[in-house]
Each structure stands twice: as C-alpha cells, then as structure tokens.
Amino acid sequence: MPACGAAILATWYDLPDAGSADYIDWLHNHHMPALLRRPGYLWGAHYRTLSDEQIAAADGNDEVIAHTRQMGISAAAAPELGRGSRYLTLVGGANVSVFMDPLHSALDAAAGDKAVAMLALRQGVRTSVLQDLLRQSGPGRHARDGDLPGPRIQMGTLQTAPDADIDLWRWYLIERLPLMAGLAGTMQTRLMAGAVGWAKLAVLYEFADADAHALFRQRGEQDTIARHESGAGTLFPAGRVQQAPYGPTVADRIWPLP
Secondary structure (H helix, E strand, C coil), X not given: CCCCCCEEEEEEEECCCCCHHHHHXXXXXXXXXXHCCCCCEEEEEXXXXXXXXXXXXXXXXXXXXXXXXXXXXXXXXXXXXXXXXXEEEEEEECCCHHHHCCEHHHHXXXXXXXXXXXXXXXXXXXXEEEEEEEEEECCCCCHHHCCCCCCEEEEEEEEECHHHHHHHHHHHHXXXXXXXXXXXXXXXXXXXXXXXXXXXXXXXXXXXXXXXXHHHHHHHHHHHHHHHHHCCCCCCCCXXXXXXXXXXXXXXXXXXXX
C-alpha cells in the first residue's frame, strides 16, 4: 500500500529525580541509536524543555508565555491526557505507516527487559504521530542541516473548534509563514496533521539558537497579541484554539548535540 509524506513520532514525558541520569545516558547511547536501525526511521532527537522563567529571561517579557499558557487544556477537561512536559523525543519517519506497522510501542515492548524497565521510568507520557502537511524554510536553514529539527524549537499541538479551522489555516498562510520565511535565525517551520493522538494540528518552529527564538517571540508572538488586543486585526481565531497541556513546548536539543 503506497504511503506519502514524512511523519514525526513525538513523545512528551517527565522523569523522577532518581534514575533520570541513568535513563538519559541509556536513551542517548543505546535506545535512540537502536531506533534509527528500524526500517523507515530516519532521524531522532531528544529535547529538554525550558521553564517559563528561562524563556522570559531571554527578552525580559513574560506576557507571551502567560498568554499562550491560558490556551492550554485543563486536566479536568481532558483527564486522559498525559501531562508530562520536561522532555520531548522526536523521531522522523518516512511516513506514518512506519510507526503503525509494526506498531512503535510493540517494538519498544519487545526490545528487552532493560528497555522496558527504562521506558517505565517515564511519567505523564503523551504521544502523537504527526503527518507533514506544509513546510516553510527560513534564512537560518542550510542544506547541511538535513531533516533533523533545530537546536532550539517551539512546538505547539492544537485542537480547534470546527468553525476555526479555516481561520487558523489562513492565519498561518497569510500572516505567520511569510514572517517565518524572512526571520533571521529561523531554520524551518513545519505544519503537521495529527494522525494519532489528541492534536488535530501541530506546528514545529525550528531555530538556530536562543537569540533567533527571542526574535521570533518579539516579532511574531508579541505582535499577534498586540494586534488582537488593540483591535488592529489578526486572522488568528482567538478563543477557539486550545494548546495541549503546558503548551507550547520550548526546548533545547540535548541529543544529538549541535
């Protein structure tokens, strides 16, 4: 059966203090390399998220994070959703089917006692399989980067009210993606559909470094909020979009190192 379009397997989780160093060592030196030997698995990356205080310290403004956190779905509204947020693994696949047949979690369960015990340390696990829809390259992207996401990312996983789908797409196409195409230090922006998991839509912003991300917060996020609050107008469907728990994820890549 033919399949088309690259895919990402994304897993958010927390770790207990006890055992976290051993887990990370095992993940980087054993599990992630083993994943990349599976047919159709193209690349892997491990990220550690930044606290809200760390994000705001980059540009002295905590308004953006406070605003987006208000969009996060509550535990009461979605008690079934894992709420881990400290770490994120991203694994690239040739298409969605490589994560489904054989099922990625079944391969993990068959990887041996050590792998099963290590993966059991994760807490609040939330997994999504995402299908590539659209990409926008930025001035910070180079051919040598390949398909591996950037050293700094901001990733949102979203649900929308049915009447907001068109408005959200138009906002990305008319306002957000043209901005990202010219924003210094931006490597790439990926829009993806949720094939498995809570999210209907996901966006992955990739940056060369923390300065590029700070510029995006100033030129993109703060501008959208200001335009909405001033009545100047934005296509963003405020009040009709929900982020996943503790979204968006802002994180630095800790494997492979830049």
